[in-house]
Amino acid sequence: MTPFRLELQSLSVRYGATRALDGVGFTVEPGTICGLLGRNGSGKTTLLSTVAAFRRPTAGRVLVDGETPFENARVMAGICLVREGGDVLDDRVDAALRYAARIRSTWDASLAARLVERFELPRRASVKALSRGKRSALGAVIGLASRAPLTLFDEVYLGMDAPSRYAFYDELLADYMAHPRTIVLSSHLIDEVERLFEHVVIIDHGRLLVADTSESLARSGVTVTGPADAVDAFVAGANVLRRQELGRTAAVTLHGHLDTEAERRASELGLTLGAVGLQDLFVHLTAPEKDAA
Amino acid sequence: MTSSRSTHPRPTPQRVAVAVLMTSLGRVLVWFVPIVLAVPIVLYALIAALGGELDGSGVMMGVANNAPAWFLFAMGASLTTQYLPVNVAHGMTRRSLATALSWTFLAAAALLALVLPIGFVIEAWVFEAYGWTREAGIGLASPLGGLGALIVDAFLRFAAMASIGALAAITYYRCGAWWGSLAALATVGAPGAIVIYLSGDLGAWVAPSVTMAVLAATIAVVNLSLHALVRGATIRSKEAQ
Amino acid sequence: MFDGRDPIYRQIADQIRQDVVAGTLMEDEPVMSTNQYASAFRINPATAAKAFAELVAEGVLYKRRGVGMFIASGARERLTRARRARFFQDVLDPVIDEALRLSIPIADLRAHIDIAALREDGES
Numbered sequence: 302m303t304p305f306r307l308e309l310q311s312l313s314v315r316y317g318a319t320r321a322l323d324g325v326g327f328t329v330e331p332g333t334i335c336g337l338l339g340r341n342g343s344g345k346t347t348l349l350s351t352v353a354a355f356r357r358p359t360a361g362r363v364l365v366d367g368e369t370p371f372e373n374a375r376v377m378a379g380i381c382l383v384r385e386g387g388d389v390l391d392d393r394v395d396a397a398l399r400y401a402a403r404i405r406s407t408w409d410a411s412l413a414a415r416l417v418e419r420f421e422l423p424r425r426a427s428v429k430a431l432s433r434g435k436r437s438a439l440g441a442v443i444g445l446a447s448r449a450p451l452t453l454f455d456e457v458y459l460g461m462d463a464p465s466r467y468a469f470y471d472e473l474l475a476d477y478m479a480h481p482r483t484i485v486l487s488s489h490l491i492d493e494v495e496r497l498f499e500h501v502v503i504i505d506h507g508r509l510l511v512a513d514t515s516e517s518l519a520r521s522g523v524t525v526t527g528p529a530d531a532v533d534a535f536v537a538g539a540n541v542l543r544r545q546e547l548g549r550t551a552a553v554t555l556h557g558h559l560d561t562e563a564e565r566r567a568s569e570l571g572l573t574l575g576a577v578g579l580q581d582l583f584v585h586l587t588a589p590e591k592d593a594a
Numbered sequence: 595m596t597s598s599r600s601t602h603p604r605p606t607p608q609r610v611a612v613a614v615l616m617t618s619l620g621r622v623l624v625w626f627v628p629i630v631l632a633v634p635i636v637l638y639a640l641i642a643a644l645g646g647e648l649d650g651s652g653v654m655m656g657v658a659n660n661a662p663a664w665f666l667f668a669m670g671a672s673l674t675t676q677y678l679p680v681n682v683a684h685g686m687t688r689r690s691l692a693t694a695l696s697w698t699f700l701a702a703a704a705l706l707a708l709v710l711p712i713g714f715v716i717e718a719w720v721f722e723a724y725g726w727t728r729e730a731g732i733g734l735a736s737p738l739g740g741l742g743a744l745i746v747d748a749f750l751r752f753a754a755m756a757s758i759g760a761l762a763a764i765t766y767y768r769c770g771a772w773w774g775s776l777a778a779l780a781t782v783g784a785p786g787a788i789v790i791y792l793s794g795d796l797g798a799w800v801a802p803s804v805t806m807a808v809l810a811a812t813i814a815v816v817n818l819s820l821h822a823l824v825r826g827a828t829i830r831s832k833e834a835q
Numbered sequence: 836m837f838d839g840r841d842p843i844y845r846q847i848a849d850q851i852r853q854d855v856v857a858g859t860l861m862e863d864e865p866v867m868s869t870n871q872y873a874s875a876f877r878i879n880p881a882t883a884a885k886a887f888a889e890l891v892a893e894g895v896l897y898k899r900r901g902v903g904m905f906i907a908s909g910a911r912e913r914l915t916r917a918r919r920a921r922f923f924q925d926v927l928d929p930v931i932d933e934a935l936r937l938s939i940p941i942a943d944l945r946a947h948i949d950i951a952a953l954r955e956d957g958e959s
Contacts, residue, residue, distance in 0.1 A: 333881070350829070350831065357828070377685050377686065381684075381685060382683060384831060387683075388680050388682070388829070389680065390676075400614065401684055405684065447685075449685065467877075470877055471874070474877065475874060477880075496878040496879065516842045516882070568932075
């Protein structure tokens, strides 16, 4: 199946008086891996649930492969959302996998069997008896072996230890390259996953903060370190995310791109420029004190 | 499709949904049916051992005609809540589940309605073995009349109870415990009262054809409501449950 | 790997350039495929592809249909020449700036370079 394109058009979801999502709009191109980042309660799960037709939007639209997914048999058959805990059949592990195999037309049984081995899942154990990590691994197996044209992983790693998480990233990447599809991965562990992403979407309090390629996002932050007055003169008028001072030295984190001219000026002033990792940028952009502003 | 190596045409999701529910239900029925048949036989053996004697099939009637109704009520509820999130997570529509539930209820009701005559045949052998005389008509008398009518009556009641169970479950699923309980007056109370009234002594004055028509109409209304509620259901997240 | 301020694709490209200049990657030898790069470094294959595209545009790599990417002949020479052209600006100027900041006279720098030159003459 060809990968699905995902488009959100000012999507809003309200639970009673709570606005879980508020006018979120972005596009994920077919065949790309997109990272969905946000703090707890930012609306990631609601967003993915709406995309996967688990719920209807309150306002706005979700378009998957050009169509509204809710109760759309063709589109729903091509979406796989793996949530924490996993919505799997309450039975033995092998029965739950057989059930998925029976329903998914794109299921790859040999991949599923290999992943079960790799994650050391007890085939004959009851799904209910699995540890949190093994349950997450079962979700990962179903998400990968389903080979859905739009695959959504919502914090799939929870409870998985580091070797299992890296095994998951490796398998995800390998199977994605062998069978290109559209993948959205939500995560807290940004340092571990950021290089997997071609695109990154950051939401906060139900609103879209950033939707960009990870490449330009990686260049959208810079730290400037040096003598405090020189730093302050240099960053005047820029979008300052954070300022730290240690004696007469200041370190300022900027949101924005520096051109070659600015870089030359910084070096003339004896200022040191540094990269802002996605994790740091994310923390700064979603910091609680930004709310007051 | 890159990985479907099978050359056979795949069954439609609808068929898969029905097959899955049937398999799930079948696994319980394998135990349930023998128990339904065994309970009266054990009771007869106890009565015989105590030197008692029976002249009618009240026990078989009581068990085989009532236990499946409650069993299907419970199964209707559990199949609905178990498969709704799983099926949607596996890319199936709610519609397909709702339709599959209705077909499964009808099939299971038909199957269990046939347990009744089988029970009577077994019961006849047991009575003969103990040398008891079974008076014709006793136990076979239903408000509707003969055995055929009894089976049809059982089928309709069983199908109605399974559907009512499913309707109660989807109401709970959608509205939560508080409103779900309140709504149970409408989802379980009203149709349940109709079914129980018509199949009991109180409904004996109602003409059999009217009883059947009302039961069939109840099944239709309950299943249509079930469809409407399942089709719009939000699949909740685990932590919200 | 990959913790500088440049985008990852540029760091990959720099690494390959570096390997070509150092002679680790020989001309007309194949380089890893984008997918192998992606798996090895756990990065998105589009990122690796972007690095390769940049190197193809520069003439460092060339593509053989259905086989993969190879180091272009003359790539080492071209890269070395380009680096040589930028050497004074990119490498030496910052050194001089730093020396001035530390009040090291230019004459001392010159003396240091003269010693290195004598040593090189002695070795060769």
